[in-house]
Amino acid sequence: MKFNILVNEGPYTHQASDSAYQFAKAAVNAGHEVIRVFFYHDGVYNANRLSAPSVDDRDVVNQWVRFADEYEIDLAVCVTASLKRGILSDQSALRYGKNVDNIEKKFQVAGVGYFIEGSIIADRTIVFGD
């Protein structure tokens, strides 16, 4: 089965991202396909490469990156939601005159339509958040 996943909350405050990660991993290990994980609302904070959790905690950003590397999963953050929350690609940083970019490169920046497209292609769309 093809899954399209939406993460609507940021890391550490809320379990949504952890649950989405566990679900995605379990789905892939059970032979299903995760076609896309899209990050919306505060979910875009999951792409912040400047996150530095303590060493005895899980690293939410990195676990997505490792997962995406291993299974070739498409990770995408919403462009509008991320810009206003200060999650910037190198191109956006340049464009808006900010002296730093902070998107982890494994996440692509896309319009929210990219998520809707995923829900059309997929057999199931699973949303993580309140």
Add this chain to the structure above:
Amino acid sequence: MDSLKKRIMYVNRRAPYGTVYALEALDVVLAGAVFEQEVSVVFLDDGVYQLRRGQNPAVLNMKDFSKTFGALPDFDVMYLYVDEESLVQRGMTARDLIEVPREDDTDAVTLISSTDLSSLMDQQDVVLQF
């Protein structure tokens, strides 16, 4: 390729201000319209406040985005379903709601009973709750 057309339902359950979910949900509906699926939008629980007539969020430094709902018929969203029970629980009637005229001047804002709403939900391919 009508067989590929999906029935997508957006369910708004939160008040328009206080959190960003309602505003960003509307962004999803607008962005998703380009895919020309069978789209409906539902207002349930505190979500019914999103259609409240005479909003003045300027005093909260917020934009009144309820006007944008008026554009939805232009994006082929012909039904804005309002859960009647949620409306009654909040001491409101249809007269308290904004009108969203379709091209033929009929109102896209449609009251629906909880029973009818649940069977409508049952017919959907994708239900996205905000």
